[in-house]
Amino acid sequence: MNHPKRFLLANLAWSSEVAAREPEFFTQLAQGQRPRALWIGCSDSRVPAERIVNAQPGELFVHRNIANLFTADDANASSVVEYAVHALEVEHIIVCGHHHCGGVRAALSAPLDALPNVNRRIAGLRELAGRHRAELDAIADPDARVDRLAELNVIEQVQRLEASPIVRAARRPPQIHGWVFGLREGRLLQLTEASAAV
Ligand SMILES: [Zn+2]
Structure with a gap:
């Protein structure tokens, strides 16, 4: 079938x-709908937002893209955050990355000509990897290096959201959480927590 x-x-x-x-x-x-949380996750088929936290329809407002990125020039992500924060008034924003992330792995490899849009999307990840070059180079296992960059990326997105004018202008600024999903165990690990309150 x-x-x-x-x-x-x-x-x-x-x-x-x-x-x-x-x-x-x-x-x-x-x-x-009156969801209490906005979920920003990766499009990866192995990380289905509602399924891994056992959420019911109506509980999560969800935005997913390759490597769970939030950038100010991304009209799609920005409109989702704007609606979640100003219309739905969510109390929490969860950025959830994951280990074995293909988007993150791609940022540590040479760009592929066949994927110009992906290359553009992950340019910021390459830049992030450059900023943490020493730490990443010290990790011998290539898979562990990808996983660490995925974690650094979550922290980076949390900081971007925290600094975002969209979030800062909220009547009740949400708490922002950075999580990473370990595929091997199916477990979520909390990496960072921030509040956009001024
Ligand atoms: Zn991914």
Whole structure:
């Protein structure tokens, strides 16, 4: 069976099961959302935001891109953060990176001609790797080096969000959390925590 067909059938089973267990569930969903957290994660298929924290529909406002980046010139990410902070008034922003990240690995390798858009997106990551060259070079295992850069990248994005005028202008500035997901254990590790309060 091809994938899309399997997903449609799975959705039918899931929606029936939820409705049987909680008859008001979808009616309530349709009334509006009030998520308490914005999740900024990587697009990687192995790091499904809601699944790894067991969140229900309505709990997380989600933005995902390659290597969980937030930059001021990214209209997509900026509009998501703006809506989350000013319209939804989320209390938390979670930046979640992960080990074995392909986007981070790419930033430690030569650019690929076939992926010009990816190259542009991860230019900041190359620059970040350059800033931490000594620490990264001291790590002998190439996989561990990628994982460490993924962690440094999370910390960098948390700092960017903390300094962002969008976040700072919030009526109630959210707390910003930096997490990394370890694929081998399926565990989240807290790396940093910041508040954008002035
Ligand atoms: Zn990734």
